[in-house]
Amino acid sequence: MDMSFSSDERVFQDEVRTFLREKLPARLSAAVKAGKRLKKADYEEWHSLLNERGWLAVTWPEEYGGTGWSAVQRHIFEEECCAAGAPRTVPFGVNMLGPVLLKFGSEEQKAHYLPRILDGTDWWCQGYSEPGAGSDLASLKTRAVRDGDHYVVDGQKTWTTLGQHANWIFCLVRTSTNGKPQEGISFLLIDMATPGIEVRPILTLDGEHEVNEVFFDSVRVPVGNLVGEENKGWTYAKYLLTHERTNIAGVGFSNTALAHLKTIARDQRNQGRPLDDDPYFAARMARVEIELEAMKTTNLRVLAAAARGDAPGPESSMLKIKGTIIRQEINDLTRRALGPRAMPFVSEALDQGYNEEPIGPEYAAPIAREYFNNRKLSIFGGSNEIQKNIISKAILGL
Amino acid sequence: MDFTHTEDRRMLADTIARFVRENYAFEARAEIVQSDAPFSRDRWSDFAELGLIGAQFEEQDGGFGGAGFDIAVVFEELGKGLVVEPFLATLLAGRTLVAAGNAEQKALLEAVISGETLLAFAHAEPQGRYGLSDIALRAEVDGGGYVLTGDKSVVFNGGAADQIVVLGRTSGNGADTDGLSLFLVDAQTAGLTRRAYKTIDGVGAAECRFDAVKVPSSALIGPKDKAYPIVEEIAGLGLLALSSEALGAMETAKTITLDYLQTRKQFGRPIGAFQALQHRMAEMLIEIEQMRSAVINAASALTSDRRSREMALSAAKYLTGKVGRLVAEDCIQLHGGIGMTWEYSLPHYSKRIVMIDHILGDEDHHLARYIALSKEAA
Numbered sequence: 012m013d014m015s016f017s018s019d020e021r022v023f024q025d026e027v028r029t030f031l032r033e034k035l036p037a038r039l040s041a042a043v044k045a046g047k048r049l050k051k052a053d054y055e056e057w058h059s060l061l062n063e064r065g066w067l068a069v070t071w072p073e074e075y076g077g078t079g080w081s082a083v084q085r086h087i088f089e090e091e092c093c094a095a096g097a098p099r100t101v102p103f104g105v106n107m108l109g110p111v112l113l114k115f116g117s118e119e120q121k122a123h124y125l126p127r128i129l130d131g132t133d134w135w136c137q138g139y140s141e142p143g144a145g146s147d148l149a150s151l152k153t154r155a156v157r158d159g160d161h162y163v164v165d166g167q168k169t170w171t172t173l174g175q176h177a178n179w180i181f182c183l184v185r186t187s188t189n190g191k192p193q194e195g196i197s198f199l200l201i202d203m204a205t206p207g208i209e210v211r212p213i214l215t216l217d218g219e220h221e222v223n224e225v226f227f228d229s230v231r232v233p234v235g236n237l238v239g240e241e242n243k244g245w246t247y248a249k250y251l252l253t254h255e256r257t258n259i260a261g262v263g264f265s266n267t268a269l270a271h272l273k274t275i276a277r278d279q280r281n282q283g284r285p286l287d288d289d290p291y292f293a294a295r296m297a298r299v300e301i302e303l304e305a306m307k308t309t310n311l312r313v314l315a316a317a318a319r320g321d322a323p324g325p326e327s328s329m330l331k332i333k334g335t336i337i338r339q340e341i342n343d344l345t346r347r348a349l350g351p352r353a354m355p356f357v358s359e360a361l362d363q364g365y366n367e368e369p370i371g372p373e374y375a376a377p378i379a380r381e382y383f384n385n386r387k388l389s390i391f392g393g394s395n396e397i398q399k400n401i402i403s404k405a406i407l408g409l
Numbered sequence: 410m411d412f413t414h415t416e417d418r419r420m421l422a423d424t425i426a427r428f429v430r431e432n433y434a435f436e437a438r439a440e441i442v443q444s445d446a447p448f449s450r451d452r453w454s455d456f457a458e459l460g461l462i463g464a465q466f467e468e469q470d471g472g473f474g475g476a477g478f479d480i481a482v483v484f485e486e487l488g489k490g491l492v493v494e495p496f497l498a499t500l501l502a503g504r505t506l507v508a509a510g511n512a513e514q515k516a517l518l519e520a521v522i523s524g525e526t527l528l529a530f531a532h533a534e535p536q537g538r539y540g541l542s543d544i545a546l547r548a549e550v551d552g553g554g555y556v557l558t559g560d561k562s563v564v565f566n567g568g569a570a571d572q573i574v575v576l577g578r579t580s581g582n583g584a585d586t587d588g589l590s591l592f593l594v595d596a597q598t599a600g601l602t603r604r605a606y607k608t609i610d611g612v613g614a615a616e617c618r619f620d621a622v623k624v625p626s627s628a629l630i631g632p633k634d635k636a637y638p639i640v641e642e643i644a645g646l647g648l649l650a651l652s653s654e655a656l657g658a659m660e661t662a663k664t665i666t667l668d669y670l671q672t673r674k675q676f677g678r679p680i681g682a683f684q685a686l687q688h689r690m691a692e693m694l695i696e697i698e699q700m701r702s703a704v705i706n707a708a709s710a711l712t713s714d715r716r717s718r719e720m721a722l723s724a725a726k727y728l729t730g731k732v733g734r735l736v737a738e739d740c741i742q743l744h745g746g747i748g749m750t751w752e753y754s755l756p757h758y759s760k761r762i763v764m765i766d767h768i769l770g771d772e773d774h775h776l777a778r779y780i781a782l783s784k785e786a787a
Binding site: 140169214352354395399 | 536543563584604607608610612614674675685741742745748749750752756759760763766767771773
């Protein structure tokens with residue numbers, strides 16, 4: 012049993028810290044820490060800085076421009092980025108499609124698409140869920156019918172995160188209705204500029220435009236855009252989902268959020284004293300901190316197993332459930348900490364460059380919004396109920 | 410023993426439900442919430458005509474209700490409709506005038522009940538969190554009147570109100586219960602600036618700054634320095650109203666979610682067929698029934714001695730926070746993505762239910778208060 016990082020890993024951690032200190036623009040980290048909205052250009056700027064250093068594709072091998080890092084290195088990198096207030100890496104191209112192409116794509120596809128992900132030419136989005144296919148993803152109905160050198164795609168995708176910025180979408184489409192639903196699904200890459208595609212915004216409960224519906228009306232897609240084999244897409248989709256669940260514990264986010272909560276609880280007053288002196292509130296904070304500390308070790312245990320070569324398995328479901336519960340609990344405590352100050356909501360105050368006097372303390376503006384918005388954490392990427400089904404079947408054998 | 414409401418109250422509830430269904434449906438409400446106005450003056454007039462404002466006051470004060478169960482019935486229905494019009498502000502400020510106002514101040518009530526005059530109740534302050542007596546706004550005697558200086562935060566209906574009931578400190582310090590006084594301040598008085606906004610659940614509120622606001626001595630409501638018992642009693646009405654409103658919102662959120670579980674199909678059957686989800690709905694039902702009982706306890710305790718009354722009120726508000734979070738979050742979770750969308754009614758219920766926890770004291774505040782009250786001599 013040795014819970015400490017190796018000396019190499021500590022050297023690496025210093026390297027990451029130095030990079031973030033020197034290269035992360037203060038404007039961006041200030042915006043992230045203040046809970047401001049980020050624009051497309053902000054994400055692109057950060058991607059480009061990471062790419063210059065060769066640190067954008069943390070799950071790819073070096074020969075394709077990736078870092079070739081171990082799971083522990085990736086973990087260190089994530090934690091440091093969160094602590095420094097770096098924008099999140101938009102995952103769709105680099106962390107979702109990339110690994111699928113590397114494993115199942117043709118040489119031509121790898122040579123064409125991977126460099127474009129790295130240099131920011133392409134912004135990918137994900138075409139998985141449909142109005143009728145959420146938790147039951149395999150029941151998806153968007154059809155792709157072969158017509159000469161093309162597939163003709165008709166149907167609708169939904170919950171397409173940041174699809175409004177994307178120029179490409181990777182889609183699960185139905186190419187066969189024979190056999191089990193899982194056996195007739197294919198994985199298709201579609202240029203969003205193709206005629207017949209329409210993107211419509213879905214506003215979330217906080218009024219934000221983060222997700223979209225994507226409609227396909229007789230969209231012609233070259234057959235060369237099929238990844239792997241026809242009707243084998245479900246295998247690739249599941250592979251992608253396990254990668255989506257890498258780092259799903261969100262330890263870095265929780266660390267940062269808990270530190271922020273503590274600052275707020277010290278600043279807020281209850282009966283003239285700091286709120287963190289209130290035994291009720293202190294107990295709530297202590298409970299979540301205890302959970303987080305334990306989960307950090309659970310996370311490292313899973314990482315250590317992965318570092319020995321075991322693929323991220325059903326254990327990632329455990330991390331997803333616990334990780335999202337902890338993040339949501341911290342969000343809940345932060346809105347509680349504000350007391351009546353959680354209620355005022357001025358949407359423009361979340362824009363970068365907003366100069367008006369804040370209502371209440373400056374940190375209050377995004378808190379209730381974050382609490383409500385982060386209800387999504389236990390829904391997306393396979394809801395926590397689905398994760399429990401996976402644990403029941405794959406770990407418990409029930 | 411009979412747990413049904415009187416016929417009059419049932420009729421009132423039906424009237425509100427019908428009006429909400431016909432004139433305050435989700436789209437109509439969304440229009441109000443997304444407008445620049447803090448609420449709809451037209452709907453407010455309608456509500457006044459239907460007697461919803463009058464139901465908060467006793468006959469001798471120009472109303473036709475005013476009892477705990479009148480408040481509970483009206484606010485439960487308002488909760489079901491997510492009504493954003495200023496009922497809470499009107500209840501708190503109006504009943505303050507009833508409890509302690511002079512003849513001239515009470516004369517305002519007629520126009521309040523008819524919906525013409527708008528009131529706000531300015532008690533909470535930036536440093537005060539939920540402490541009812543944590544008041545720093547100074548009211549200094551000045552010639553024949555008072556000069557008010559200080560800040561009031563998240564004053565519901567503060568932007569639109571014509572008259573504002575203000576809790577100030579005429580003596581003492583910090584959270585002393587002694588030394589508090591109430592004033593009725595015309596919103597147009599020089600030195601009063603109001604910054605209006607909406608809360609995240611779409612309700613109009615304002616930050617109010619009193620910069621040497623001069624008011625005559627006749628602005629004092631009730632006895633100088635001795636306002637605390639009045640404020641506590643009035644806040645109690647607010648606790649009952651908010652708990653009832655939350656109960657109504659929870660009932661509707663539960664109904665919407667149940668309907669979704671019965672219609673949404675995944676894996677070839679309604680998702681309500683899955684036992685994991687059935688049990689969560691069952692748990693929600695149990696908790697909401699507990700909530701309803703706590704509201705009944707609180708409404709009937711309004712006429713009891715102070716300690717029993719305040720314990721029942723704190724109990725109801727504690728459960729409002731606890732059960733509210735469960736219902737608000739589980740209803741979204743049981744829906745999945747659709748429960749996160751602006752265009753769908755459910756998440757707006759969740760927002761209201763959770764934000765009610767932030768008004769007049771949250772779950773922890775009322776748990777602590779319940780413990781403190783229970784240790785006081787009966």
